[in-house]
Structure formats: structure tokens, C-alpha cells
Amino acid sequence: MVNMNHFSEDQETSLKLFVVLTRAIQAIEKQITQNVKGYGLNLTEFGVLELLYHKGEQPIQKIGQKVLLASSSITYVVDKLEEKHYLTRKACPTDRRVTFAVISDSGKQLMDEIFPQHAAAISEIMGGLSVEEKKTATDLIKKLGLYANSLE
Template structure:
């Protein structure tokens, strides 16, 4: 590997990390407006769009440690945004199910969140977004394969 290649890789890491931090800061600020933290919003958004989910699988889908899932589910349950439902065929499995209050909350706030994301990524054209999606997927698959 050449010195230039190593320098470019290091610079890419720094730029990507700083961009991600800036984006995350804006996303967190937006989500805070809806009375949730990012993790709660991610779980609720998953249930809103994908329907009931086994609690044991939620962590993988929203990139959350399994040890934190119960805490987040408890918080959303106290807010009456989701409920637990036992699996009728397997006692070891419990589903998280969005409630009517949870649906209403997301019906009201998710469109605003989409608009905020569009504004956050507004510095790129549609073509640039598509290119970045492809390139970041390629980079992610390569990193996973190492």
C-alpha cells in the first residue's frame, strides 16, 4: 500500500466520521422535538413501518445492544406507544406491537422527520445521494468482509 493511499484512507475516515457526527447531531435535535430519544424513535419507527417484531430481533434491526432493548421497550410501553404480546406458538418469544397512540404519534411526527432529513441532506443533489448510497454500501460490505 502506498503512502498516498494510506493518507487518503485516513482522511476519508476523518471526513466520514465528522460528517456522521454532524448529521447525528441534527437528527438527534429533530427527534428530541417529538418527545423521544433516538433509540426510542428508531424502535417506534421500525414497528410503525414493519409491524410487530420479536423483541429479541429489534436490537439487530435498529443497531442497538440487546441489553438496552428491554429498557427502551419499557419506556415506550410506559408512554403507551407499544405493548408486548406473547407469541402463541413459542413461549420464549415476545412481540413488540405499536399501539394506536404510537401510530398517532408517528402519523403526526414522521412526516416532519422526513422533511428534516431531507433538509439535513439538502446539500446533495438526488444524483449525488444515489452515488453516495452506492459507494457507502460498497465500503460497508468491504469492511464487513475483512
């Protein structure tokens, strides 16, 4: 076991915050994954569908950045969703190198049905905090993320 006595209070608190944030994300993601699995989708498939549902058609090459997925995996996920008839590919009329993913009617129908349930499940999962605490946590975690990004 590491002796924490030689760390400053700031270092010790930062290490603890990192561990607590990581464990919280893992616990939350586990619950969300179980919820989404009930719809016959994995978390990535749901993320792509949710993006297309709320933001409209997207260049396939850009989807990975928006749903935190490696670009090498996007084609596979898009293929799977296309096999399930939840999306289609559409060529860009102005640039042959670009292909868009477009949510299909059956994809829209699925999301119309499951998204309200998903939103309720997220609310339940996040139920350990009051609305005010969620707002405060959101602001603080966003501030932390923006600062970490600025270090690059």
C-alpha cells in the same frame, strides 16, 4: 502531529475518508437527535417506533440488531415506550420464550403525525447534496460497508 509522508497515497486517503465519514455522521446524528427530541423521544426510542411503524410487530430480541442497539438496552427502551403507551408486548403463540413488540394505536397516531415532519427534516439535513449526489454517495458508502463486513 503524525508525519503523513511515510504513508502511501492509498493509506493517507483511507485515513482521511475515515475521519470525514465519522465527522459527517456525527454532525448528521446531532441534527437528527435534535429533531427527534422535539417529538418527546430520544433517537433510540424513535428508531424502535419507526421500525414497528414500517415493519410491523417484531420479536423484542431482534429489535436491537435492526436499530443498532445493544440487546441489553432494548428492554429498557421497550419499557419506556410501553410506559408512554406507544407500544405493547405480545406473547408469541408458538414459542413462550419469544415476546413481540407491537406499535399501539397511540404510537401509530404519533408516527402518522411526526414521520412526515421527520422525513422533511432528514431531507433538509441532507440538503448539502443533490439527488444524484445522494444516490452516488449511497452506492459508494454501501459498497464500502459491504466490503468492510466481508473482512470478518
